[in-house]
Structure formats: structure tokens, C-alpha cells
Amino acid sequence: MASQLSDVPDHAWLGVPIDARSLFAPEHTALMGTMRGLAPADWGAEAVPGWTVRDLAAHVLGDYYGRLARDRDGHREGPVFGPGETLEAFIHRINQEWVDAFSRVSPAALTDTLDVIGGQNARFFEAADLASPSLGVSWAGIDPAPMWLDCARDFTEYWTHRQQIRHATGQDTDHDPRLLAVVLDTFMRALPHTLREVDAPVGTQIQMRIGGPAGGTWTVTATESRWSLAEPDGGRPAATVHLDAETVWRLCTRGIQPADALTHARINGRRDLAEAACQIVSIIY
DSSP states (O other): OOOOOOTOTOOOOSSSSOOGGGGHHHHHHHHHHHHTTGGGGGGEEETTTEEHHHHHHHHHHHHHHHHIIIISSOOOOOOOOOOOOOOHHHHHHHHHHHHHHHGGGGGHHHHHHHHHHHHHHHHHHTTOOSSSEEEOBBBGTTEEEEEHHHHHHHHHHHHHHHHHHHHHHTTTOOOHHHHHHHHHHHHHGGGGHHHHTTTOOOOEEEEEESTTTOOEEEEEEEEESSEOOOSSSOOOOOOEEEEEEHHHHHHTTTSSSSHHHHHHHHEEEEEEHHHHHOOOOOOOO
């Protein structure tokens, strides 16, 4: 099957557009509640491999500034790709440079700045034109991407980083279904790209069924040129993967590996297709 997915002007294969605009403000409020509730020792806890809670908070602030500078203010200066540097290497390098630069900033100052700039960022997204072209979403295989997907992608990143801070400081995942439902829906938009090298007869369907209040069912279909989330559910999927929401979001952000996720899965039908779908990753990894 074709591996190039970015040549479809209407992006129909991505499925029904997501509108995450109204959720940036409540997500920001939740983040600030988490940050202002941290004890002094919490800031040094490891949030992700190699980064403390303070490092991760600085990274989120960098994301806020980058979005506002680029898309609100039209600012085009900043880091550029090095010779032969891949997208993944570039992103990891500039993220680390930003985090290193913020090592001199106190937790109190960082928290206050997050509050101010995060509020501006939420207001930017609230006014976004979802039909306009925007930044590519590499894990969905599309560049440029429609703004609705770019917007939803950023929402999932903010939500994920908040959970990582919560886990680092002894708190459980926030399963508020208003927010988690959109996170899961966005993550599932990686399925067509995940399956791009999987050959199957036209009409073959794989279903991902996620349990719980924030869950749902996503059906991806083999078409003549690509896998698509736009085709109707035929009622007879070749494979169905049943997973819980906690396992899915950790899988999509590589908090756990596919082999671990599969131990939590209930699979009906072809295991090879189920295993292929569970290779899904919805971040730059």
C-alpha cells in the first residue's frame, strides 16, 4: 500500500475533524493547579527519562512561546536544522537547549510565567481557524496538516506532560473524560500512518475499542491507496483490539511498549493485524 499520505487535499482519510479549541483553557487551569500544588522536593523528581519536573515545565513553556511566536506573531527567527539532521534529532536538540537555558530560572518564576504565557496560548487556540493549513503532524503522516489536527496534537501534548508531572509527584492520571476523550480520539488518528506498510485486501477493517467513559471505537479500513478512518464500519472487522484508556494513552506516548500493551489487550480475529495496530505511536519518538 502507498506510504505517502499527504497527497489528499481534503484529508478525509484522517476521519471526522476534532475541535479541541475550547479545551485549552480548562487544560491550562488544571496544569496550573498541579504546578502550584507542588512541594519544593517535587521539582527535582524525574518526570521523563533525563528530565525533572522543572525541566518538563520549562519544555511546556517553550512550546507555548514557540506557538505564539510562529503562528500568532509571525516570528521566523530561531533554531534551524543542522546538516543532515532529522526532524526527530532537531526537535530533541532544540528542546534540550531550551531546558538547559532555563536551569537558572526558579520554580516560582517558571510557574508564574507558565500561567501568563499559557493563558495567551489558550486564547490563541480558541480563535484558531480549524480549516486552515498548519504544521505537519509526522506521526499521522501529513505535512502540512489541517489546523484541526495540529491544534488537537498540541492539546494532547499539554495533557500528556501534565500527567507525567502528576505521576512523578505521586498522583494518578487525571481521567476527566472531557479532556481524555479528545486525547484518545486524536491519538487514534495515527492509525492509518501506523498501518501504511501493512498490505491487506481492500475493505479489510481493524477496530480499536477503548473502554471507559472517555473511550470509543475507531475503525480503520484498507482502501486502494491507503488505510483510512473515513470508511463506514462494515460490522465484520478482520481484527478487533480491546484496550483500556490508561494502557492506550501510555502506549501512544511510549510510556509502555507495544508488547506490554498487548498483555492488557483482548483480541478478536487476526492477531497479526492487531499487533500491527498496536505499534501506534502518537508523538515524535
